[in-house]
Amino acid sequence: MSTDQVVAGETATVPGDVAYAAGMTATDPASRVVRKDVARNQALLLAAADEVFTERGADATLDDIARHAGVGVATAYRHFENKQALLAAMFEDRLNKILQMMEDADALPDPRESFEAFVYGVAAMQSHDRGMREVMRTDHGIDKVSAIRQRVQPIAIRIVERARAAGILRPELETNDIPMVLWMTGAISDYAGPVSPDLWRRYLDLMLDGMLAESLPRRTISVPALDQSQLETAMHNWHSHR
Numbered sequence: 001m002s003t004d005q006v007v008a009g010e011t012a013t014v015p016g017d018v019a020y021a022a023g024m025t026a027t028d029p030a031s032r033v034v035r036k037d038v039a040r041n042q043a044l045l046l047a048a049a050d051e052v053f054t055e056r057g058a059d060a061t062l063d064d065i066a067r068h069a070g071v072g073v074a075t076a077y078r079h080f081e082n083k084q085a086l087l088a089a090m091f092e093d094r095l096n097k098i099l100q101m102m103e104d105a106d107a108l109p110d111p112r113e114s115f116e117a118f119v120y121g122v123a124a125m126q127s128h129d130r131g132m133r134e135v136m137r138t139d140h141g142i143d144k145v146s147a148i149r150q151r152v153q154p155i156a157i158r159i160v161e162r163a164r165a166a167g168i169l170r171p172e173l174e175t176n177d178i179p180m181v182l183w184m185t186g187a188i189s190d191y192a193g194p195v196s197p198d199l200w201r202r203y204l205d206l207m208l209d210g211m212l213a214e215s216l217p218r219r220t221i222s223v224p225a226l227d228q229s230q231l232e233t234a235m236h237n238w239h240s241h242r
Contacts, residue, residue, distance in 0.1 A: 042079050044069040046089065053090050053131030062086060088142045094135045095148040098122060102155045111166040118159045119178065119208065123185045127193070127200050133186040136179070173211050181207050192234040198223050
């Protein structure tokens with residue numbers, strides 16, 4: 001079904017569109033009802049998209065989201081031209097949350113606390129949210145997402161450089177190492193999240209010991225390793241979803 005066909009179908013099923021075309025103003029009672037319905041449907045779609053992308057990531061389709069929202073496919077296409085447009089809305093929201101968290105971390109006076117709040121904060125945000133992990137991996141060619149990502153980068157650099165200047169980090173660590181570490185923790189959530197949702201913390205604890213200066217004390221590892229049964233379950237689940 002093409003977008004034009006879907007939009008045409010939606011126009012035929014929404015009397016308010018006809019009313020607007022006939023000259024109905026925004027102050028007419030009927031038009032206010034239509035606008036309320038439009039706002040409600042968009043809110044339903046955005047909420048459904050958040051839930052679907054959290055569980056399934058960017059492979060979810062606009063049809064999947066419409067069904068989850070309990071609205072017609074035509075309604076989904078009326079609000080969002082395609083899945084890319086909905087991804088843009090979801091990714092923008094997630095990146096703005098990362099941006100706010102990083103600004104909060106940057107405002108902490110202690111350089112180590114700031115660095116750890118940044119690294120653990122992003123890792124925690126993506127751990128239970130496949131859509132967030134998609135944000136961390138790629139921008140899907142969405143210009144607005146790329147623009148927000150460019151706002152995030154200077155904050156990350158400032159946090160890392162402040163920690164480096166305070167002697168918190170080993171000298172070899174580079175700012176661009178951080179996304180790689182976060183991608184690794186995201187992959188752990190992909191692989192073992194259903195078996196041990198907080199397993200990423202174990203490996204971030206271990207990796208953080210490698211990022212910090214040798215003079216600093218070792219961290220307490222906060223989450224146990226998978227036992228053999230859990231490991232086999234994770235391996236089976238991963239294979240069955242490939």
